[in-house]
Amino acid sequence: MGWNCEACSYRNVNDTAGSCFICETTREKKAKAKSSGNVAIVGKASSNAACSDNAKKRKTGSQTTLSGNLVDEKASAAKASKKPRAAISNAAKMPASSTTTKVQTTLSLGLVPSGYGPISSDSYTDKATRCRKVLRDVFKIEKLRNQQPRAVECALKGHSQIIVMATGGGKSLCYQLPAVVIGGTTIVISPLIALMKDQVQALTKKGISAACVNSSNKESENNQILSAVLGRNLNTTTNTKKTDQNARKPINLLYVTPESLGTSRMQNILNELHKKNRLAGFAIDEAHCISSYGHDFRPAYRKLDYIRNQFPDLSVMALTATASPAVLKDIKKNLKLERAPCHVGSFDRPNIFYKVHYKDGLDSIAEGGSLADLAKFVKKQHRRAAKENNECSGLVYVHKKADTTFLAKELTKRTQLQVGAYNGGMKPADRTKVQEDWLSGKVQCCVATVALGMGIDLAHVRYVVHWSIPKTMDGFYQESGRAGRDGLPAISLVYFSRDDANLFSFLIRKEAEKRQGKNGGAADNAEATQRKLDALECVVGYCTTASCRRHCVLKYFGEKDTDPKTICQKSCDVCQNPEKMEKAISAAESMRALSKQKQMAKTTKEKNRWNGQWTRPHGDGDGEDWDGGRQEDWEVEGLGITGEAKAPKSIGSGSFVSAASRLDSLARLEAKEREEGAKEEYGGFVKFKASSARRDRDPFPEHIRLSIQSAIDNKQKSKPKEKEQSSADLKASAEKIRAELAEIEAKKAALKARSSSVVVPAALPPPPPVSFKQRRRKP
Numbered sequence: 001m002g003w004n005c006e007a008c009s010y011r012n013v014n015d016t017a018g019s020c021f022i023c024e025t026t027r028e029k030k031a032k033a034k035s036s037g038n039v040a041i042v043g044k045a046s047s048n049a050a051c052s053d054n055a056k057k058r059k060t061g062s063q064t065t066l067s068g069n070l071v072d073e074k075a076s077a078a079k080a081s082k083k084p085r086a087a088i089s090n091a092a093k094m095p096a097s098s099t100t101t102k103v104q105t106t107l108s109l110g111l112v113p114s115g116y117g118p119i120s121s122d123s124y125t126d127k128a129t130r131c132r133k134v135l136r137d138v139f140k141i142e143k144l145r146n147q148q149p150r151a152v153e154c155a156l157k158g159h160s161q162i163i164v165m166a167t168g169g170g171k172s173l174c175y176q177l178p179a180v181v182i183g184g185t186t187i188v189i190s191p192l193i194a195l196m197k198d199q200v201q202a203l204t205k206k207g208i209s210a211a212c213v214n215s216s217n218k219e220s221e222n223n224q225i226l227s228a229v230l231g232r233n234l235n236t237t238t239n240t241k242k243t244d245q246n247a248r249k250p251i252n253l254l255y256v257t258p259e260s261l262g263t264s265r266m267q268n269i270l271n272e273l274h275k276k277n278r279l280a281g282f283a284i285d286e287a288h289c290i291s292s293y294g295h296d297f298r299p300a301y302r303k304l305d306y307i308r309n310q311f312p313d314l315s316v317m318a319l320t321a322t323a324s325p326a327v328l329k330d331i332k333k334n335l336k337l338e339r340a341p342c343h344v345g346s347f348d349r350p351n352i353f354y355k356v357h358y359k360d361g362l363d364s365i366a367e368g369g370s371l372a373d374l375a376k377f378v379k380k381q382h383r384r385a386a387k388e389n390n391e392c393s394g395l396v397y398v399h400k401k402a403d404t405t406f407l408a409k410e411l412t413k414r415t416q417l418q419v420g421a422y423n424g425g426m427k428p429a430d431r432t433k434v435q436e437d438w439l440s441g442k443v444q445c446c447v448a449t450v451a452l453g454m455g456i457d458l459a460h461v462r463y464v465v466h467w468s469i470p471k472t473m474d475g476f477y478q479e480s481g482r483a484g485r486d487g488l489p490a491i492s493l494v495y496f497s498r499d500d501a502n503l504f505s506f507l508i509r510k511e512a513e514k515r516q517g518k519n520g521g522a523a524d525n526a527e528a529t530q531r532k533l534d535a536l537e538c539v540v541g542y543c544t545t546a547s548c549r550r551h552c553v554l555k556y557f558g559e560k561d562t563d564p565k566t567i568c569q570k571s572c573d574v575c576q577n578p579e580k581m582e583k584a585i586s587a588a589e590s591m592r593a594l595s596k597q598k599q600m601a602k603t604t605k606e607k608n609r610w611n612g613q614w615t616r617p618h619g620d621g622d623g624e625d626w627d628g629g630r631q632e633d634w635e636v637e638g639l640g641i642t643g644e645a646k647a648p649k650s651i652g653s654g655s656f657v658s659a660a661s662r663l664d665s666l667a668r669l670e671a672k673e674r675e676e677g678a679k680e681e682y683g684g685f686v687k688f689k690a691s692s693a694r695r696d697r698d699p700f701p702e703h704i705r706l707s708i709q710s711a712i713d714n715k716q717k718s719k720p721k722e723k724e725q726s727s728a729d730l731k732a733s734a735e736k737i738r739a740e741l742a743e744i745e746a747k748k749a750a751l752k753a754r755s756s757s758v759v760v761p762a763a764l765p766p767p768p769p770v771s772f773k774q775r776r777r778k779p
């Protein structure tokens with residue numbers, strides 16, 4: 001056990017003598033510098049050999065490629081010669097250590113430079129050669145994809161850049177691979193602790209030394225990590241032995257939150273590292289958090305311009321999957337990266353099938369409503385995956401914390417699958433358990449709030465459901481992007497309800513009102529509110545427009561030139577069957593109009609009742625059986641966000657026929673569709689045969705709509721609901737009644753028999769009447 005010094009190739013094994021760690025000191029038995037071109041040679045001792053080697057290559061004009069691209073070797077060589085990296089002079093002299101065997105293995109391959117070593121001053125050609133080897137031997141990946149080759153090339157040359165790649169595209173590798181090849185310590189700024197931990201775990205498994213400093217660690221743990229980064233003991237506690245042991249681990253990638261990067265302690269550490277020429281650069285993951293136009297704006301991200309000001313000579317890599325043109329502009333401006341190369345890949349996720357189901361329609365037409373539809377969908381995905389022998393996990397996003405537990409219970413009951421609930425309000429231990437169970441496959445489906453999302457990298461998520469609409473397209477793309485990361489087909493399904501949209505719009509305005517009261521800034525506030533409302537409107541548009549969903553997503557992210565016909569290839573519900581979806585949307589709108597009528601009537605009735613303005617005799621039961629919708633709906637309606645609830649005008653009883661016939665025809669169509677066994681690949685909505693009402697035309701004229709509510713009332717009043725019984729049930733209850741009658745008859749007969757056998761004694765004659773006068777006379 002011990003540490004290889006990357007500079008002199010000496011193996012530091014249990015050696016307390018004043019010798020190489022790392023690297024200055026001379027040794028008696030100095031190992032020969034490794035001369036193989038395949039082996040990483042980093043640092044002072046090796047740099048001469050490497051340099052002469054490189055010089056030779058330069059003379060012969062050799063060029064190298066990372067993925068078939070010609071590389072500007074001259075430029076990088078010139079840069080290297082202009083700025084030779086000094087070898088580490090003040091490396092901490094630390095005793096030998098023990099560490100994990102995996103790290104040892106990777107180190108001994110000579111691929112991963114020690115975090116204590118200085119940053120590689122090799123030529124680009126050498127770095128690129130080593131890069132290919134690291135990719136294959138450490139990351140076990142054969143080929144770079146998407147924007148990766150360009151991004152890695154740029155990073156190896158030490159240039160700052162912005163990388164915008166689709167969810168699951170492989171952004172992490174863009175900074176991890178160069179970090180390993182270049183050596184020193186790369187600082188990765190990441191927004192979520194869970195995400196950092198996942199990444200650190202994955203890197204450690206590969207034998208790469210990584211760690212994260214965050215508030216969930218104990219102070220001593222953070223100290224040990226930072227000691228390891230600096231190569232000197234930062235701990236003030238007396239337990240130095242243990243500390244020293246931990247501090248020996250060299251750290252190649254250090255994950256920090258933007259908040260912790262802002263502390264003066266961390267800034268001092270960065271300055272010290274930089275002075276020692278061991279600070280390789282910065283990677284800002286989920287860079288869209290910088291922009292208030294983005295869906296996950298985080299104020300601490302705004303302060304990252306500090307990096308650019310403090311370390312202008314170091315490269316910065318900003319990475320995100322969800323950068324609309326506005327967000328991208330904001331990132332560039334904030335990080336002063338206007339002139340940096342920007343590698344933007346396509347946002348398209350061709351293996352994700354996009355579809356929308358309409359809650360309003362489902363709740364009115366389908367048996368069991370939208371909840372039953374969801375259960376059916378979930379069950380179907382798992383059944384299909386089992387048939388195809390594929391692994392399958394699913395995610396269902398909800399907005400309210402309480403909904404996670406409710407929906408998880410319902411789905412467990414209805415699907416007999418293991419369904420977990422995850423939300424930010426749970427205890428950290430419970431949350432971790434659910435997440436781990438879901439990642440390990442113990443839990444097949446997880447109902448979660450957006451607290452579970454960004455950066456979750458589970459390969460076989462086959463479906464992502466949004467039970468209520470997402471509030472922004474960026475959020476939608478980020479969350480639905482958890483699906484199909486293994487490249488196999490996956491589904492994104494959104495359950496749309498106009499009420500959800502109205503509720504969110506109401507909440508946005510309400511929040512704006514609150515902010516207004518607190519800190520004036522009226523113009524900013526109004527602008528931010530309008531932006532949020534616009535973002536919501538984009539999602540509503542995605543759901544309610546019968547045009548290619550994939551094209552809608554891509555257009556939002558600025559890919560305007562895509563042709564829906566060629567890009568989608570029928571991989572969204574609209575492109576698969578446009579006519580059907582048009583009708584589904586219009587039917588959902590109609591059904592909602594109907595249920596609004598019910599609600600309005602009830603609202604009016606409630607108002608009238610409380611005003612003491614009874615329009616009908618008390619307790620006539622009219623409309624009492626309407627559920628009145630959810631609490632939120634009432635709030636929204638009451639505050640007039642979606643328009644004042646107006647009292648219905650007189651409702652003609654003749655409208656009953658038209659309303660009932662519409663409902664019946666919808667039900668008939670659905671039944672017919674079921675009968676025909678229209679088995680679609682991705683399920684779907686009812687196949688309506690009704691006349692093709694245009695989307696923009698309201699299929700219910702105002703007078704009919706107003707009369708429908710009364711018609712439904714009358715129907716319900718005239719036909720009290722009876723529970724349908726099967727013939728077997730009826731037979732059983734008849735038998736029971738017969739048996740009871742026989743029993744009663746038997747009892748009656750027994751009583752009769754007993755009464756005839758009993759001799760009733762003759763009644764005693766009544767006593768003679770007593771005169772009150774006589775009684776008084778008695779002494």
Ligand SMILES: Nc1ncnc2c1ncn2[C@@H]1O[C@H](COP(=O)(O)OP(=O)(O)OP(=O)(O)O)[C@@H](O)[C@H]1O
Pocket residue numbers: 141142143144145148165166167168169170171172173320321454455456457481482485
């Ligand atoms: N070139 C590649 N070849 C094969 N697999 C790759 C390649 N690059 C990355 N991957 C794998 O793809 C998966 C997704 O990568 P990663 O987590 O970096 O995506 P991401 O772009 O950060 O996604 P998100 O923004 O959604 O978090 C990982 O499991 C990773 O190992």
